[in-house]
Amino acid sequence: MSWRAEVEEIERRRALARAMGGHEAVHKQHEQGRLTIRERIAALVDEGSFQEVGALSGTGKDAPSGPRAITPAPYVMGLSKIAGRDVAIGGEDFTVRGGSSWGGDRRKGGQGGFVEELAFHYRIPLVNLIDGAGGSVTTIRRRGHSIFPGVDGFERSVSLLSRVPVVSAVLGTAAGGPAGRAILSHWSVMVRGTAQVFAAGPPVVKRSLGQEITKEELGGSPVAVDAAGTIDNSVASEAECFDSIRRFLAFMPNNVWELPPVTSGSDPPDRAEEALADFIPRDRRQPYDMRKLVELVVDKDSTFEIQPTFGRAVITMLAHLNGKVVGIVANSPTFNGGAVDGKAARKQTHFIELCDTFHIPIVFFVDVPGFMVGLQAETAGTLRDGMRCVYALGAATVPMITVVIRKCYGMAGMATTSKNGLNLKIAWPSAEWGSLPIEGGVAAAFKREIEQAPNPSERLQEIEAELRAYASPFRTAEAFGVEDIIDPRETRAYLCRFIDAVQLSLRSELGEKLKAGVRP
């Protein structure tokens, strides 16, 4: 007696799985400029590391003669390694029924699917490779009843976000559940031109609103990434997408019970960049390149920017300081003068929560005149989004260091300091701060005095000059209202010293963070 026949049957069925939706469907997928799910996994993970789970799942049909025919399940997943670390990885197989749901006993992916359980119980990162439209109305015919939305498993997608890094890549057209899953992540990315994401696609829009619109117009990266911030980053190709995922994960710990990996960088912590000494223009109305400034301070070539094209008044980056992972939040004076609008506030809120969850210390590079003002900004709910950011900061417990580069004003300024920790604030000589900028405040606070002066505009300028003299950062430093004013060239050494020292406390604060209260 032998089991060889059955072993051969396993191999036959695995071969069917590897063939996916068949030669023609695979060819069509390639013609669209897209890889198949199996090619994607192979391109992303460490070579030979993919241990597939559930290759035999699918829809079987007895053939009149010969072996049973199997259409593979439209989802491929398993355990893999990226940079030597275990990850749970899975994605829709668009070549089988367009990657729609298939109706096995247990879900392979998606809300509460095996791949999510794997990430949750093994405490390893989850990578979602998304290429599907979710549910299909054909299900109602098959089941004979309609299913209630989001039955079981959705709570797993949510609970993952407080435990392990979740990355979602949109690689085709995603609607419904898969689109929603792209958002339920710590970081998301999509490919320009070949990926689209929306709540519902053009046929539904046509039926509901009578609008004719292409899927690229509706959910391509100009809308989903640049305008809406629905997805965080866009990339030019699938190859660049996989490279970005590897880079993002390199900044992440395996889970919230561990710290992110430390790199052994060759960049000396005491490197002092001459360019920083005169980096800030003396004219306060002259903008400068904040991104470049940050890059001069952190470890060379270590930055990874999140949402570079959305909410551009704020720059959010992961980076290294002396090999330790830090989150950078920097204001960009080249966009709205650095004033925080609703989009920038949303971006900053998400990034603060990301860093807080994964015990990544935050360094603020501050040059913020306040929240964005004006009718447009008020209509957009800037104050609410802005205060939600202040709230997220007030609830965060991860260590933070504030470097005031130039302006630090008002409530937006409040969202750049640590209230639950050391509250270490160091300033450059170009720094200035207050509850509101002097120029705006004088006209209102001294209204009567100015109006009654023989020459009102002269009086306004006199008062401004008088108050500006008090605004010198050195006076606040005398009062220890800021902890230090430093030579800009010392910034890197100062930050590296404190980021090195805080590692001990980070190790003792590991685990899930309790979230309580109501976000405004």
Place this chain on the structure above:
Amino acid sequence: VSKTVRSPVTGVINEILRKPGEPVNLAEPIIIIESMKMHMEVCAEIEGVLAEILVCKGDSVDEGQPLLTIREPL
């Protein structure tokens, strides 16, 4: 072919650096807008001749409002 350059921000026209009829290079600053107390340069988006300036110093402008047009050289 001509190109309309629009305001990147809401603000006030602080300075107009060039006159209609003058040749302009790509990325050359043409108008300075003050927005949120910051001076933002509005630059030529193509090389050509400055055909028209649609705003005056001191004007309030909205984000996206057309500011000038540049004609491509023939």
